[in-house]
Amino acid sequence: MAAPIKLFEEAAHASVYLKYRPRLPQKVFERIVEYLKEKKSKPFKLAVDVGCGPGQSTRPLAPHFEKVIGVDVSDAQIEAAVKQTDNPPNVEYRTGQGETIPVPDNSVSLVTCCQAVHWFDYAAFCKDVDRVLLPSGCLAVCAYGNFVPETCEGDLTKDKKMQQLHWNFYKGLMGAYWDDRRRHIDNVYAEFSIPYEGSIRDDSFQLVQEITVPSYIGYISSWSSMRAFLRKNPDSPNPLIGFQERLIEILGAETQTEQTKVRLKAPIVVLLGRKPPP
Structure with a gap:
């Protein structure tokens, strides 16, 4: 497996990332949770947000799950996430790779990845997502294109x-x-799909x-x-x-x-x- 790509690991950059990177609309997270509810009933015990950065896409999941874990390869990003004063009590952050998610097998109801999956070995990521997901658990991959x-x-x-x-x-x-991976932002993830039968692509949102x-x-x-x-x-x-x-x-x-x-x-x-x- 290739070494993890670390482009956002400096502490100074983590601070800039937290301050200036946009946040996805709340409706995106509502759409993800509604998709999960179609085949899976509450309570939802665990969600994992992979490539979480300073936690902008982790914290919005907290109201819907007993526990949410944000995972990022960068120690600086995890440190920035932990320091946020608006972290709900059921949110935890861990350093880890998208290809080897640091949670047990068959333990997760939802895996999310926002604006990060193009930095992963995508086949290895999907394989490990399948390992950690419960039956009928969901994977949601989100990205915004160029402004x-x-x-x-x-x-x-x-x-x-x-x-x-x-x-x-x-x-x-x-x-x-x-x-070169920037092309995936240029084409708004046109080359990605989730390898489960019946997977869908929703382009109805705008930032x-x-x-x-x-x-x-x-x-x-x-x-x-x-x-x-x-x-x-x-x-x-x-x-x-x-x-x-x-x-x-x-x-x-x-x-x-x-x-x-x-x-x-x-x-x-x-x-x-x-x-x-x-």
């Missing part, structure tokens, strides 16, 4: 310029620094956020490509400085940068599959 920025006022001329700036940065300056310009810049700073760029070009000016200056120029912002907002939109995919009964 498209726009103004909050619906200015189509500014929208076009913002999107050109965004894509030139994403595909141009950052293009050489993306891992929409109105955030300040500094938060938009913070989100870009959390990209794995940005971390790779900064590591390989430690003496170069941070390209986000010029990006922000051009963004403010396009917006024609007259207020303080901290009060200027943009809207980000991205498609969401939810893959759902159920382990067969015995």
Whole structure:
């Protein structure tokens, strides 16, 4: 088995990831739980969120299960998750790999993986999910695609310029620094499916956020490509400085940068599959 990929292991990056990465809408988690309920009755004892990062996709599961375990390969991400003050009492975090989930056989009602499965050996991950799931237990794989920025006022001329700036940065300056697995975000997990009969793909959700310009810049700073760029070009000016200056120029912002907002939109995919009964 290949060694686990660790692109988000630095403590500083874990902090940036927690602060700026978007959270999936609550309706996504409701959809997952409703799918589980179709063939399995409460009480649901255990859910495991694999690739949990600082726990944004772990904590929303807590109301539906007796216990929820978040698993991540990064010690820094787990440390950030544990430190969160809004952790429910039934949530626990463990360091571990997606291909060797640190829970016993036939013990889990639901396994989730949000915005992380493209970093795994997917065949090995699915095999281990099958090991840990109870009969009729479910696997839910979620991801959001690339964000498209726009103004909050619906200015189509500014929208076009913002999107050109965004894509030139994403595909141009950052293009050489993306891992090949980024294609799975570009195509919104088109190459993934859950290997259980009757599995489904739900594309009905969208992630929409109105955030300040500094938060938009913070989100870009959390990209794995940005971390790779900064590591390989430690003496170069941070390209986000010029990006922000051009963004403010396009917006024609007259207020303080901290009060200027943009809207980000991205498609969401939810893959759902159920382990067969015995």
